[in-house]
Amino acid sequence: MFKTILKPFAKLFDFQARTHYRMERHSMALTAGIIVAASIGGFVEIAPLFSIDDTVEDVPDMRIYTPLEQAGRDIYIREGCYACHSQMIRSLRDEVERYGPYSLAVESKYDHPMLWGSKRTGPDLARVGDKFSDDWQVRHLVNPRNLVPESVMPQYAFLLETELKTSDMPGRLAALRAVGVPYTDEMIENAENDMKGQARPETEAADAVMDRYGDDTAVRFFDGRRDRVTEMDAVVAYLQILGNLTDLAQTSQPQAEE
Amino acid sequence: MMSNLTGAERTTAMTIAGFGALIGLAMAAAGHGDPMGVHGWIVLAFFGVLFFIVASALYSPEPVEDRALSYYDDPTKVGIILALIWAVVGMFMGVWVASQLAWPDLRFEGAWSGFGRLRPVHTSGVIFGFGGNALIATSYHIMQRTSRARMPGQISPWFVLLGFNLFCILAASGYVMGVTQSKEYAEAEWYADIWLVVVWVVYFILYMRTLSRRNEPHIYVANWYYLSFILVVAILHIVNNLAVPASWTGAKSYSLFSGVQDAMTQWWYGHNAVAFFLTTGFLGMLYYFLPKRAGRPIYSYRLSILSFWGIVFFYIWVGSHHLHYTALPHWVQTLGMTFSVMLLVPSWASAGNALMTLNGAWGKVRDDATLRFMMMAAVFYGLSTFEGSFMAIRPVNGLSHYTDWTVGHVHAGAMGWVALITFGSIYALTPVLWRRETMYSWKAVEWHFWLALSGTVIYVFSMWNSGIIQGLMWRTYTETGTLKFSFVDSLVAMHPYYIARAFGGLLFLTGACICLWNVVMTILHVPQKAPELDYPTSSEAMEPALPAAE
Amino acid sequence: MSVKEHDPLTGHQTTGHEWNGITELNTRVPRAIWFFVIVTHLYALVTWILLPTWPLVTTYTKGILGIDQHEQVAKQVVAANVARADWADQIVTMPTDEILGDTVLMSRVNATAHQIFGDNCAACHGRDAAGGPGFPRLIDDAWLWGGDTDAIMETLRVGINSTHPDTRYSQMLAFGRDGMLGREDIRIVIDYVQSLSGIAPSDTPVSPERISAGEEIYLDNCAACHADDGTGDMEQGAPNLADQAWIYGGDKDALFETIWNGRQGWMPSWETRLSEVERKTLAVYLARLGQEATQ
Ligand code: HEM
Ligand code: HEM
Ligand SMILES: [Ca+2]
Ligand SMILES: [Ca+2]
Numbered sequence A: 001m002f003k004t005i006l007k008p009f010a011k012l013f014d015f016q017a018r019t020h021y022r023m024e025r026h027s028m029a030l031t032a033g034i035i036v037a038a039s040i041g042g043f044v045e046i047a048p049l050f051s052i053d054d055t056v057e058d059v060p061d062m063r064i065y066t067p068l069e070q071a072g073r074d075i076y077i078r079e080g081c082y083a084c085h086s087q088m089i090r091s092l093r094d095e096v097e098r099y100g101p102y103s104l105a106v107e108s109k110y111d112h113p114m115l116w117g118s119k120r121t122g123p124d125l126a127r128v129g130d131k132f133s134d135d136w137q138v139r140h141l142v143n144p145r146n147l148v149p150e151s152v153m154p155q156y157a158f159l160l161e162t163e164l165k166t167s168d169m170p171g172r173l174a175a176l177r178a179v180g181v182p183y184t185d186e187m188i189e190n191a192e193n194d195m196k197g198q199a200r201p202e203t204e205a206a207d208a209v210m211d212r213y214g215d216d217t218a219v220r221f222f223d224g225r226r227d228r229v230t231e232m233d234a235v236v237a238y239l240q241i242l243g244n245l246t247d248l249a250q251t252s253q254p255q256a257e258e
Numbered sequence B: 001m002m003s004n005l006t007g008a009e010r011t012t013a014m015t016i017a018g019f020g021a022l023i024g025l026a027m028a029a030a031g032h033g034d035p036m037g038v039h040g041w042i043v044l045a046f047f048g049v050l051f052f053i054v055a056s057a058l059y060s061p062e063p064v065e066d067r068a069l070s071y072y073d074d075p076t077k078v079g080i081i082l083a084l085i086w087a088v089v090g091m092f093m094g095v096w097v098a099s100q101l102a103w104p105d106l107r108f109e110g111a112w113s114g115f116g117r118l119r120p121v122h123t124s125g126v127i128f129g130f131g132g133n134a135l136i137a138t139s140y141h142i143m144q145r146t147s148r149a150r151m152p153g154q155i156s157p158w159f160v161l162l163g164f165n166l167f168c169i170l171a172a173s174g175y176v177m178g179v180t181q182s183k184e185y186a187e188a189e190w191y192a193d194i195w196l197v198v199v200w201v202v203y204f205i206l207y208m209r210t211l212s213r214r215n216e217p218h219i220y221v222a223n224w225y226y227l228s229f230i231l232v233v234a235i236l237h238i239v240n241n242l243a244v245p246a247s248w249t250g251a252k253s254y255s256l257f258s259g260v261q262d263a264m265t266q267w268w269y270g271h272n273a274v275a276f277f278l279t280t281g282f283l284g285m286l287y288y289f290l291p292k293r294a295g296r297p298i299y300s301y302r303l304s305i306l307s308f309w310g311i312v313f314f315y316i317w318v319g320s321h322h323l324h325y326t327a328l329p330h331w332v333q334t335l336g337m338t339f340s341v342m343l344l345v346p347s348w349a350s351a352g353n354a355l356m357t358l359n360g361a362w363g364k365v366r367d368d369a370t371l372r373f374m375m376m377a378a379v380f381y382g383l384s385t386f387e388g389s390f391m392a393i394r395p396v397n398g399l400s401h402y403t404d405w406t407v408g409h410v411h412a413g414a415m416g417w418v419a420l421i422t423f424g425s426i427y428a429l430t431p432v433l434w435r436r437e438t439m440y441s442w443k444a445v446e447w448h449f450w451l452a453l454s455g456t457v458i459y460v461f462s463m464w465n466s467g468i469i470q471g472l473m474w475r476t477y478t479e480t481g482t483l484k485f486s487f488v489d490s491l492v493a494m495h496p497y498y499i500a501r502a503f504g505g506l507l508f509l510t511g512a513c514i515c516l517w518n519v520v521m522t523i524l525h526v527p528q529k530a531p532e533l534d535y536p537t538s539s540e541a542m543e544p545a546l547p548a549a550e
Numbered sequence C: 001m002s003v004k005e006h007d008p009l010t011g012h013q014t015t016g017h018e019w020n021g022i023t024e025l026n027t028r029v030p031r032a033i034w035f036f037v038i039v040t041h042l043y044a045l046v047t048w049i050l051l052p053t054w055p056l057v058t059t060y061t062k063g064i065l066g067i068d069q070h071e072q073v074a075k076q077v078v079a080a081n082v083a084r085a086d087w088a089d090q091i092v093t094m095p096t097d098e099i100l101g102d103t104v105l106m107s108r109v110n111a112t113a114h115q116i117f118g119d120n121c122a123a124c125h126g127r128d129a130a131g132g133p134g135f136p137r138l139i140d141d142a143w144l145w146g147g148d149t150d151a152i153m154e155t156l157r158v159g160i161n162s163t164h165p166d167t168r169y170s171q172m173l174a175f176g177r178d179g180m181l182g183r184e185d186i187r188i189v190i191d192y193v194q195s196l197s198g199i200a201p202s203d204t205p206v207s208p209e210r211i212s213a214g215e216e217i218y219l220d221n222c223a224a225c226h227a228d229d230g231t232g233d234m235e236q237g238a239p240n241l242a243d244q245a246w247i248y249g250g251d252k253d254a255l256f257e258t259i260w261n262g263r264q265g266w267m268p269s270w271e272t273r274l275s276e277v278e279r280k281t282l283a284v285y286l287a288r289l290g291q292e293a294t295q
């Protein structure tokens, strides 16, 4: 039975093998063959992600990162937090019950690059924003084992001691605009001041941040220090915005209630 | 080494090195105050050293005999040594980061020694440093032998090998300084990425030119695989690294894509880095060294065709199996899952082809640790591809994703397959390359084999255990229908496995150190012996390419 | 060199080529391979028909099962809520005392609370709810806002000094930093505060004059919140200073820091993150832990 089914295939393959036998004498033919064979799949999977509309949800009020938050994100990348923390709650019941509504495509729409992660040595952070206090985040980063004795997370105490570099932020926002994040000229020009303002609630610069990025912007002494703006301010500001860029996920999904 | 270059070639080499040093100087000046500046100094030092090496031998005697009569093996030799050095460095970093997960305070004060910064040093160190150098070196060896032709240039092989190592150095030193794009296996920043493109184009040209000089009508299977490795890695690298630098004088850049599109591009790249870096290149190695060592013909040419094209075509589709249940649209996930399952057949076809080739040589496998390395590699290749296809099935991935199970799978492939085939090939290659009678110590090879095997088994088993426990704990429900364990509960359960893994890794690292030692001792202490018939020839009777008298 | 030869061992023909000593047999592809090619392709084909798979420029094939991952998990979550509804409703509506006495419901609470507490609260209050520097112990009788279930439920719902619009709000003023009290005054009031809770005021006994000077400062500055006798005010979340429970510590250094720089603990709001059942479950769980701790 199997033999008869197979016959036409075997014939076809015989033909192919003979063709191949001739083709493999030409390195350019081999090159062309490889390029063609290896291009199809990628094209079919990636190109439609740009052309199929419902790939990314439409959310008009989707927020962009403030310069301070973006700086925090850059530090998050620099320190390799993504090596242990995912930012992608999968559409599985246990993940939704543990971490909250599953992540939507739109939530990483302005993430260049995305930080979905591939390993959870630590918990998912997609919705960690506002889950803990600034003070907790600071103390946890300074030494995780002070708060969670079982933790294997590294200490990042130096963040609290390192003054935040603001001078390259306008360039960074401009680059982000070049890849599609809607920063305005004004935002780019004032990036440095906005960074400091967001971490200094008592200054006028703080009001300016709210004007530019919305009244919901968190303006606080994130690192608890009043005297200077540190890298810790940036990282905590970033962590506190995770999951809060849009509330579409919370409003559109049924919530687990136990 | 220098005596194989003519005066003109030495001048060219010096010009290139001088030009590179200038670029380094420019980077150092422009990137002052940014890690890019440090990279500038590294580039300057790198080319500076090369410049002086060449300069100091500029007027030494030129080659007298006709170089076309022999294969060009100097770059291969250096490549093999570099691969082994990177193996020791990269695996040491592996053992270190593994230990940090068991004992998190095992680090220095500085930011550089945190897990997040060291982990990519390990992954890039072993994949690119160890794997990449081994691939480049063996490809030089194999393309010349199977084409019966010497490589065309004298400079370009060096340019590719050393240029690639410069890329590795920039990548690894960058991670330690916090320079990273965060894209797994493509973390290096924009200028290193651009440099790699230059190196890779030269590599491709070199490969094609050697093939075009061949004295054998057909191109051997191993070369198909190397060619696909070179070509597809180029495509992947260029597309996934598209980015806009925040400034031309700083290291930071932002990926062109964002969110879903970026995720799909990243894992299209990431998976195919596995496919075309960690698989096809090493299959090329397997297809040459295994039959050679076993002294047996390849079991089936037809199977080679089927598995080669199957691998090239199917692999490209499966990247989305890294994104199951995520915000990536469901349809792409289905494609990734089904193609991963179909991919199993060509994968097993190549593993089977290798193992069946050993028919008639099993006695040798028993006695010869070198061949045993290759045999084990084929077994692990089959094992990890089976596991991979299994993990690509959505519900299975629901459990395995994000856990140590993935890490276990990775290392079954990386240690069991990639590293074992490389070590086997190095043991087969070293005596031939350096014209030695034999390896310095066969006992040491035997030791290495058992250390590597037991290290891999301990590593993989502990990660299977921890991964599955972790995955299950995250989704265990009480009878009440609520989750049973908190995240920290699962973290506590991992501790013993993390210790076991670090131990397994230590065994494996010990083996790698023994290998480096053994190769060095072979070069230093084993008597010379010229092999017969190891020269380029266009004649069927295996005479040198040109009569020696000319 | 294309003389086809036969391999003596297998009898198969070679392809007739030789590369540096390597030859290839032209063996037919084994049947098992074809078998698996067919099986895996059939599997793929069936899957493509059933599930969303092929992109079509602006849309994609939906698959005849009509499955979508997001709808699937939504269904599961709703079904899980329904499955838990019987006891979940009881937990919400029944008074805590009754739940504590109901072994069936308590088994639900115990099974449920461990994970919720572990993933949400333990980071601050410790895995055993025993608190830590800056985070109150939840298993004693000292409460900022009240220890009955309603008060705790409200604390959990809105949080303390959190981002919730109705948050409980409290602040310990920064008497030193803001220039209301000098260093010496603060040292004096510290001695008084310590005397309230009967902490042995270190080796050197404090003179009664100093204590009464402290009392004066206290009554002028602190009593509005912490009450005249130091027992605190649950209306404002001002802690009892006359007991042994401390959030930030009762030693001189900690007290100085508290009074000089002020305090404003942040307890997150759990209204959106945890459902009412979950919050009630936690309240009951804390009540149980409290009972056990005092026994
Ligand atoms: C001495 C032996 C080795 C040890 C102790 C070791 C240890 C580790 C550790 C601890 C991690 C991080 C896992 C995590 O984040 O939980 C890792 C990741 C990785 N290692 Fe190794 N490793 C070793 C050898 C190798 C070799 C030889 C290769 C490749 C040729 C390799 C490739 C990788 C890759 C690709 C990853 C990333 C895995 C992922 O992201 O899922 N390793 N290794
Ligand atoms: C048929 C062949 C294979 C298939 C279908 C396959 C499939 C998979 C799957 C499903 C994952 C887990 C993705 C996730 O949940 O995050 C994975 C991860 C991985 N596999 Fe394989 N695998 C195959 C062969 C190999 C081989 C031979 C290697 C060799 C080293 C390898 C290296 C890796 C690496 C490095 C990762 C980790 C990627 C990351 O998350 O960083 N795989 N593979
Ligand atoms: Ca990974
Ligand atoms: Ca890169």
Ligand SMILES: [Cu+2]
Residues within 6 Å of the ligand: B270, B271, B274, B318, B319, B321, B322
């Ligand atoms: Cu993969």
